Amino acid sequence: MFRQAASRASALARQSAAGGQRRQMAEAVAADKLHFNFFLPGGTIQKDAAVDMVLVPASSGVMGILPRHAPTVAQLRPGVVEVHSEGTKDKYFVSSGFAFVHKDRTDVCAVAAAPLSDLDASAVAQGVTDAEAAMAAAKTDMEKAEAQIGLDTYTAMRSALTMA
C-alpha cells in the first residue's frame, strides 16, 4: 500500500517537473531583468545572471540591450561590454565575437575578454606604436588590413582604459 502511494507521488512529481520544463525552456529570471550569459571559449564570465542592461560594441556601433529587446544577432568589434546590474557597472574588454539576443535570454560569446583592470596601459601604448609601424611598413592589401586590425584593437583598448 505504501509502495503504491510512493510510486504515485513520484509519478506526480515527475509529471510536474516535466510540465514545468515544457513550459519554460530556459531558467527564467524576473520579467523586468535581462537573463544574461557571457561565454568565452575557455570558460564562463556570467551564467544565468539577472541584469538590468548590457552595452555591447557591435560592428555597427554601441548597442544597448534591455529586457524584452527584439531578437537580434550582432557581430562584435574590439570594444567594451558593460554589464549594468543594481547600480554597478562591470566592464570587460572583448576582442571579437557575437551577441545573440533571444526572446528569453541574451548571450554574449567572445573570443577573448578581460576585465578592464586586467589590461596593462603600457603594453597597450606599446601595441599602438607597433601597429602604427606595421601600418607604415605594410605593402600588400592584406598586410595593410592585418596591421589595421591590430591598430583598431589596440586603440580600442587605449580608449577603453582612458574612459574607464
Added chain:
Amino acid sequence: MVQYWRAAGVSYLRYCNLTADAVRSALKEQARKKTAAKVPFSMTKSTWEAGKPVSRVQLEPAGAEALQGAK
C-alpha cells in the same frame, strides 16, 4: 556593407585570432599566466610510409603563427 578586412582578403577566422592575440598580449602578467595555460594547442605532424611513421614534427604551439595557414 563589406568590412575592410574582408574586402582585403582576410577571413573572419584570421580576424578573430588577430584581435584575440592583441588583447592577450596587452594583459597584465597575472591575467596572462591564467590564459596562457588555456590557449596554446600543439600539433604533431607525422609522415607515414608503408604503414610506419617516418618522421614526427612537433608544430609550435602558438596563436597567430600556427594559424597562418588558416587565412
